[in-house]
Amino acid sequence: MSNEWEAGATPWLRRHQPDAGYGSEPNPIQCAFCGERTLKRSATDHDEDTGRLELYCDNGRCDAREVVLLVKRDGAHSGLRADVRALRLIDEGTLDVHAAYPPEMRSYSLSEMAKVSEGIVERRMRRPSASSEE
Helix, strand or coil, rough: CCCCCCCCCCCHHHCCCCCCCCCCCCCCECCCCCCCCCCCCCCCCCCCCCCCCEEEEECCCCCCCCEECCCCCCCCCCCCCCCCCCHHHHCCCCCCHCCCCCCCCCCHHHHHHHHCCCCCHHHHHHCCHHHHHH
């Protein structure tokens, strides 16, 4: 088995850790952020995506618990990937993420909440019964 990687080939970590998922990993590798041997493939890592690895550090004191390793230039077609294109646009200043995806803030009136809550507001607004006043 060669230690070289070419575009489209299975990354070494997927061969070293064939199963991605939750729980402890019998073959952890060293985390580049905390230095502990607690790094494993994340449960959300997809085998068919050879240009992207999703990793998870099991060290509870690691500040970079979830990490994505993304190939931006591999000599093949990584530049056509949507995530690579988006990062390039952000780096170039062409894409303003905050303008493209503004945070959604919505406030509701009391009547709108009453429609959604189906009776919760009416129960709070109803006068107490005679038996509960005693």
